[in-house]
Amino acid sequence: MPRLTAIEAARPAGRTRAATRGWIEWAALLAFPAVLCILRSRVPPWQFMWLVSFAVFLGCKWQTWFHARETRARASPWRNLGYLFLWPGMDANAFLDEVSPGRPELSEWVAGLVRTFAGIALIALAAWNIDSMPPLLAGWLGIAGLVLFLLFGTFQLVALIWQSAGVNAKPIMRAPLASTSLGEFWGKRWNTGFRELTHGLVFMPTRKRLGPARAAIAAFLVSGLVHDFVISFPARGGYGLPTAYFLLQGIGMIFERSALGKRLGLGHGPRGWLFVLLMTGGPGVFLYHPPFVRRVMLPFLGAIASLVGWR
Numbered sequence: 001m002p003r004l005t006a007i008e009a010a011r012p013a014g015r016t017r018a019a020t021r022g023w024i025e026w027a028a029l030l031a032f033p034a035v036l037c038i039l040r041s042r043v044p045p046w047q048f049m050w051l052v053s054f055a056v057f058l059g060c061k062w063q064t065w066f067h068a069r070e071t072r073a074r075a076s077p078w079r080n081l082g083y084l085f086l087w088p089g090m091d092a093n094a095f096l097d098e099v100s101p102g103r104p105e106l107s108e109w110v111a112g113l114v115r116t117f118a119g120i121a122l123i124a125l126a127a128w129n130i131d132s133m134p135p136l137l138a139g140w141l142g143i144a145g146l147v148l149f150l151l152f153g154t155f156q157l158v159a160l161i162w163q164s165a166g167v168n169a170k171p172i173m174r175a176p177l178a179s180t181s182l183g184e185f186w187g188k189r190w191n192t193g194f195r196e197l198t199h200g201l202v203f204m205p206t207r208k209r210l211g212p213a214r215a216a217i218a219a220f221l222v223s224g225l226v227h228d229f230v231i232s233f234p235a236r237g238g239y240g241l242p243t244a245y246f247l248l249q250g251i252g253m254i255f256e257r258s259a260l261g262k263r264l265g266l267g268h269g270p271r272g273w274l275f276v277l278l279m280t281g282g283p284g285v286f287l288y289h290p291p292f293v294r295r296v297m298l299p300f301l302g303a304i305a306s307l308v309g310w311r
Contacts, residue, residue, distance in 0.1 A: 025066045029059030033229065040234070046300035049234035056230060060090060060197055068092035079167065087162060088155050089172050089193040100166040112156035119149025127305040130298065139293030142301045151191060180272035182253040182279060190280075198223050213254050220250035227287065237291030245286040252279045 032055035040048055061084050065072060072080050075096040083095045122145030126138045133141075151173050162169035172193040179185035187195060202219040210218060224243030232238045256266035256275060265271040288297075305311040 025063055028062035029056070032056070032059045044299060044303075045234045045236070046296045046303065049230065049296050049300075052234060053230050056226065057088075061085075064090050064092045064197065064200075068096060071096045074098075082162070082167070087158065087169060089159075089169060090197045091170075091193070094168045094170065095162075097168055099168050101163050101168045101170070104160045104163045108156070108160055112153055112160060114153075115148055116153030116157065119145045119147070119153050121145070122148060123301070123304065127301045127308075128310055130301050130305055131311070135298055136290060136293055138301065139297040140288065142297055143288050143293070179276045180269060181267040182249060182256055182276055183267070185276050185280060186249060186253070194223070216253065217247065217250040220246040231288065231292050231296075235289075235292040235295045237295065238289035241286040241289045245283050248283055248286075249279065 033052060036048075036051050036055050039051065043051070065080070065084055071093045072083075075083075075098075079096055083092055087095055089095060123142055124145075126133070126142035126145060130138050156171050156173065159169045159171040170192070172191055174189045174192060176185055176189040179189050187199075198219040202222045203215045206218050207215040209215075221243065224246035227242035227246065228239060231242050232240070252275075255261045256272070261267060266275050302311065
């Protein structure tokens with residue numbers, strides 16, 4: 001029998017190591033949410049929603065951190081730990097790199113603080129009036145407060161703290177209301193942490209095989225399924241609505257780039273801005289649907305009201 005060369009003999013071992021690294025890289029993202037499913041009937045839906053959100057977040061953090069092998073090997077231990085547990089973004093290479101972004105301006109701190117306290121005020125308003133306000137209105141007001149408090153406020157302040165320490169931590173929300181196209185909104189301005197995740201894990205691997213348009217739809221589909229898991233699964237209802245919302249965004253993005261969309265003036269200017277506003281805000285009821293509001297958000301607001309003695 002012919003003898004194997006050293007390269008040929010090393011190939012199976014290389015494949016085995018690559019497969020092992022792949023399993024380790026994805027283990028947390030697959031295992032954490034799966035294990036939590038056993039708690040679905042043992043804790044209130046609003047608590048289960050937060051547990052699932054945190055499990056998905058930790059799984060994504062582990063996957064992106066493990067994938068950035070060369071960068072994390074050069075970074076200090078404190079920066080690695082900071083990325084895993086004290087930073088909401090998903091761009092491990094940027095965070096772990098030694099390049100400093102410069103000191104943040106005072107106006108950025110003020111804006112972050114204003115948004116944080118505005119979010120708290122909206123949550124408090126919804127919790128204070130939970131028994132007198134129309135239920136869906138109270139729930140959506142609380143959701144708006146949470147988005148403002150976390151995504152626009154607290155996460156902004158965390159980014160500024162890291163920037164002050166010389167870390168390249170860019171805010172995950174980058175003036176989304178200034179978007180004049182859906183591509184700009186979802187690709188550069190809204191929750192860039194999650195966008196970096198779906199772009200790297202879904203869009204880039206499928207772009208050559210499916211083409212840019214279909215790869216974008218695939219990325220929106222995965223985004224919708226993740227949101228269905230975090231929103232509809234704890235609520236035990238509204239299944240498919242968050243996925244439909246994100247698929248609609250993908251279809252809208254393709255339309256605004258089409259010949260007809262360009263003739264209508266979409267993708268730029270005032271018409272593009274209005275199209276983004278209608279497409280992202282109008283179908284928002286699909287994303288945060290009534291079953292989620294009634295079974296998750298309202299009990300969460302009720303728990304806050306009881307905790308501070310308002311009920």
